[in-house]
Amino acid sequence: MRSLSMNKIRQLISLSLEKNFKNREIARALKISHPIVGKYLSNFKKSGISCTEIETMTDDALLDILNGGQKKKNNRYNDIAGLFSEISTEMKRKGVTLYLLWQEYKKTRPTLYSYSQFCYYYQLWRASSALSMHIEHKAGDKMFCDFTGHKWTIYNADDTAAFDAEIFISLLGASLLTYAEAAKSQKLPEWIKLNENALHYFGGVPSAIVPDNLKSAVQKSDKYDPDINPEYADFAEHYDTVILPARPYRPKDKALVENAVRLFYSSFMAPLRDRKFYSMVELNIAIKERLEIFNNRTMQGYKKSRRALFEEIERAALKPLAVERYAIREFLKLKVHINYHVFVTKENHYYSVPYQYRGKDVLAVFSGRFIEIFYNNMRIAFHERGINPEKYTTLPEHMHPNHKFVSGWCPEKFISWGKKTGDDVANYISEILTRAKHPEQAYKICLGILSMVKKIGNVRLNNACRRAHAGNSFSYKTIKNILENNLDKSEILIVQPAALPFHQNIRGAAYYSEGQK
Numbered sequence: 248m249r250s251l252s253m254n255k256i257r258q259l260i261s262l263s264l265e266k267n268f269k270n271r272e273i274a275r276a277l278k279i280s281h282p283i284v285g286k287y288l289s290n291f292k293k294s295g296i297s298c299t300e301i302e303t304m305t306d307d308a309l310l311d312i313l314n315g316g317q318k319k320k321n322n323r324y325n326d327i328a329g330l331f332s333e334i335s336t337e338m339k340r341k342g343v344t345l346y347l348l349w350q351e352y353k354k355t356r357p358t359l360y361s362y363s364q365f366c367y368y369y370q371l372w373r374a375s376s377a378l379s380m381h382i383e384h385k386a387g388d389k390m391f392c393d394f395t396g397h398k399w400t401i402y403n404a405d406d407t408a409a410f411d412a413e414i415f416i417s418l419l420g421a422s423l424l425t426y427a428e429a430a431k432s433q434k435l436p437e438w439i440k441l442n443e444n445a446l447h448y449f450g451g452v453p454s455a456i457v458p459d460n461l462k463s464a465v466q467k468s469d470k471y472d473p474d475i476n477p478e479y480a481d482f483a484e485h486y487d488t489v490i491l492p493a494r495p496y497r498p499k500d501k502a503l504v505e506n507a508v509r510l511f512y513s514s515f516m517a518p519l520r521d522r523k524f525y526s527m528v529e530l531n532i533a534i535k536e537r538l539e540i541f542n543n544r545t546m547q548g549y550k551k552s553r554r555a556l557f558e559e560i561e562r563a564a565l566k567p568l569a570v571e572r573y574a575i576r577e578f579l580k581l582k583v584h585i586n587y588h589v590f591v592t593k594e595n596h597y598y599s600v601p602y603q604y605r606g607k608d609v610l611a612v613f614s615g616r617f618i619e620i621f622y623n624n625m626r627i628a629f630h631e632r633g634i635n636p637e638k639y640t641t642l643p644e645h646m647h648p649n650h651k652f653v654s655g656w657c658p659e660k661f662i663s664w665g666k667k668t669g670d671d672v673a674n675y676i677s678e679i680l681t682r683a684k685h686p687e688q689a690y691k692i693c694l695g696i697l698s699m700v701k702k703i704g705n706v707r708l709n710n711a712c713r714r715a716h717a718g719n720s721f722s723y724k725t726i727k728n729i730l731e732n733n734l735d736k737s738e739i740l741i742v743q744p745a746a747l748p749f750h751q752n753i754r755g756a757a758y759y760s761e762g763q764k
Contacts, residue, residue, distance in 0.1 A: 251279065256287060256313065263288055287313055327352075327360065331372040332550065339386045339421040339560050345369065384420030384503075387564025389491070390453040391504040392417035392442060394433055394461065395511060399530060402523050412530060413437075417445035418507050421564075422557035423546070424449060425507055427515065427538055429530045433461060436575055439482045443573055446486060449557075451565025455491045456483060459504075465492050477578040485573045487566060514541045576614040583607050587645060589620065596633035599645040661693045668700050669709035671716065679721050695723040703730055710735035 251259075255277055262268040262276060270288070274281035290313045330352065337343050349365050360368065398411035412429040426445040430437045438461075446452055458465070465475060475483075475490045483490050515537045524530040542553045549556060581589040587605045588597040600609065600620050604627060612619045613632070620628035633640045658680040665673035676693050683689030700708050711729040715721065729735050 251283070251287075253310065255279070256309070259284060259287055260291055327356075327365065327368060331369060334369065336549065336556070336560060339384065340564075385564075386421040386561040387419075387451070387453055387566070389420040389455050389457050390417060390445065390449070391420060391457045391507075392445060393459045393504045393508070395508045397512070397516070399429060399516075399524070401527065401530065402525050404525065406523070412527060414511070414534075415441040415445075416504060416507050416511055417442070418503060419449060419453065419557065419561055420503060422553055422559075422561040423503070423507075424542055424553045424557040424561070425510075425538065427511060427534050429527055429534060431527065435476060435478055439479060439573065439575060442482065443486075446568060449565065450562065450568070452486045452488050452568060453565060455489050457491050457493055457504075459493050478576065481576055481578070482573050486569050510541070574614055576612050579611045579613070581609055581611050581620075583609055587647075588639060588641070591618075594633060597639040597641075598628065598630050598633070599639070599641040600628045601645045602647045658689075661690065661697075664697055665693075668697065668705050669712075671709040671713040672696070672705075675712035675716050675721070675726075678716065682721060692723045696726050699726065699730065707735050 258277060259273055262273045263270075268276065270281045270284045273284045277284075294313070334345075334348055337348055338345065345366060346362065349359070349362050353359050359365065393416055395414040395416055398413060401409045401412050403409045410431070412431060413433050415428050415430055416425065417427075418425040426448045428441055428444060430441055442456065475492070479490060515534060518537065519533055522533065524533065542557075545552050546556075551559075579591070581591070583589055583600055583605050584597075585605055587602040588599050589609060589611060590597050591611065598611075598618060598620065600622075604622055607622055609627070610621045612621065616632055618630050618632050619626055620630075628642070628645065630640050630642075658677075661680060662673050662677050665676040676696065679692050679696075680689045683692070696708070696712070707730065708726075711726050711734075714729055714735060715725045718725075
């Protein structure tokens with residue numbers, strides 16, 4: 248007889264006895280063939296058991312009756328049937344295969360089935376026990392995580408709703424040990440912190456973390472090559488694991504965590520449904536208490552708890568935790584400017600890189616007080632983060648050899664050189680240094696102006712600077728134009744505004760003095 252999951256078999260009997268469905272209606276509802284429905288119902292009627300008895304029977308006992316009691320007549324089958332639960336546990340260990348277990352059992356049971364028959368009956372048991380969805384996961388292999396669909400309301404002191412808390416669920420694939428925690432949002436920093444808390448709860452790191460395709464985990468979902476958020480990937484690298492997002496439209500990839508979410512509703516939310524929580528701390532304390540009950544409760548399929556199964560097969564398979572907790576870093580793609588600096592918009596600050604990388608696309612990584620800049624996964628610059636807006640942080644070793652002569656200079660030095668030529672030159676240079684956005688730009692202009700004194704002398708240069716200052720024009724080209732056109736030799740004309748002619752409609756200043764209306 249074709250094997251069905253025990254859930255479907257129980258539904259099949261219920262629809263027939265309690266809902267009075269006909270065989271074909273049951274077949275359509277459960278998406279199975281109506282001859283299969285007929286065989287199961289026929290064997291059920293022959294057994295003489297009632298619906299009340301079914302509720303207290305184990306899956307194995309019920310399946311044996313519905314199969315016509317054939318298993319009891321087969322001692323060889325009974326011998327291996329008792330091993331399947333143990334085999335399912337052993338299969339979770341790394342490197343353990345069904346063939347290896349068959350060889351081991353064959354040594355002590357000469358009458359054991361052939362390997363092909365052994366596999367057949369084992370697969371049959373898996374289907375009937377409804378354990379197939381998680382039996383393949385090896386110990387220490389994967390951690391599944393996601394947010395539940397339903398949120399938990401946090402209240403103000405006056406019993407008005409403050410906000411809805413998100414609920415994070417995580418579990419290990421082999422032992423099904425589960426972790427849950429409430430959080431304020433699904434944003435990236437919260438998501439990474441929740442993942443980290445789960446790892447510390449489990450006391451180790453699996454080979455891979457399997458999230459759903461939420462935005463905090465995946466920038467762009469793809470069946471074959473999803474784009475992981477760089478911050479999340481960096482977190483995984485810190486803990487020596489990898490991110491394997493569930494494939495879109497592949498429900499089996501996240502079946503475990505979805506089942507865990509359903510169990511969370513019944514094991515956590517239902518018992519706490521009448522309680523009101525007034526803080527995240529209070530809610531998480533309640534979740535932690537329920538979590539211990541949940542993980543220490545015996546699972547029917549395994550005859551042991553999640554915690555016991557974890558201690559038995561999975562704890563030793565996990566990799567050790569990182570020495571330090573992960574410090575969240577921010578990643579930003581930037582382009583190096585022609586002056587070999589990158590501009591960080593949110594800080595309004597410039598940081599230098601080696602001049603050879605001007606025009607290149609680089610990756611800036613921010614962590615606390617520091618910024619690291621990478622090109623092709625190689626770090627090319629390291630700076631302390633700047634706190635002054637519109638300023639430059641420049642390292643001398645990043646500068647072009649022709650520019651390094653500037654690095655030892657300062658505004659005071661240029662003003663001092665200007666005073667040796669005259670006060671007008673010094674005042675003009677001071678204005679240029681004040682107005683320029685980049686020191687190097689200002690220094691070049693000042694050098695060009697001061698170098699003119701060798702050809703035209705102190706007097707002409709002072710006159711030119713005084714004339715340019717009066718015209719509120721501050722550049723090397725302005726001084727050069729004045730000197731080339733000999734404008735420094737002519738008197739600076741100050742144009743006085745012409746007096747307004749008398750007119751009866753012009754009231755004059757006295758009109759607005761105190762006492763006038």
